Amino acid sequence: METNHAAHQSDPANRARLRWRSRRGLLENDIILTRFLDAHETELTDDEVDAFTRLLDLSDNALMDLVLARKEPEGDTDLPHVHALLQRLRLA
Numbered sequence: 216m217e218t219n220h221a222a223h224q225s226d227p228a229n230r231a232r233l234r235w236r237s238r239r240g241l242l243e244n245d246i247i248l249t250r251f252l253d254a255h256e257t258e259l260t261d262d263e264v265d266a267f268t269r270l271l272d273l274s275d276n277a278l279m280d281l282v283l284a285r286k287e288p289e290g291d292t293d294l295p296h297v298h299a300l301l302q303r304l305r306l307a
Contacts, residue, residue: 230256233264233271241275247282251307266300 234256237248248271259267269292270278280286282304288297 229264233267236268236271239275239278241279244275244278244282247304247307251304254307255303262296263300266294266297269294269297270301270304 234249234252237245237252239245239248270281273281273292277286281288281292281301284305288294288301
């Protein structure tokens with residue numbers, strides 16, 4: 216995957232959209248994702264943003280299962296950069 220660090224970081228609309236999509240129906244997901252972005256948003260690479268976006272495409276319950284390590288990524292989320300970001304989320 217080609218990385219272009221400036222693409223995400225230099226576009227305030229992309230950053231706002233990512234933060235907005237992080238607001239979830241399950242409060243636990245909302246808290247975990249918001250805290251993670253508060254701490255790491257300015258340093259995310261485009262690969263990490265892609266991984267984060269793939270996780271945001273999941274239902275709240277599927278996302279919670281991954282964050283709590285009840286399940287591991289599969290299908291479109293079973294990618295090295297998604298696994299790496301998920302490890303960071305689990306430590307957050």
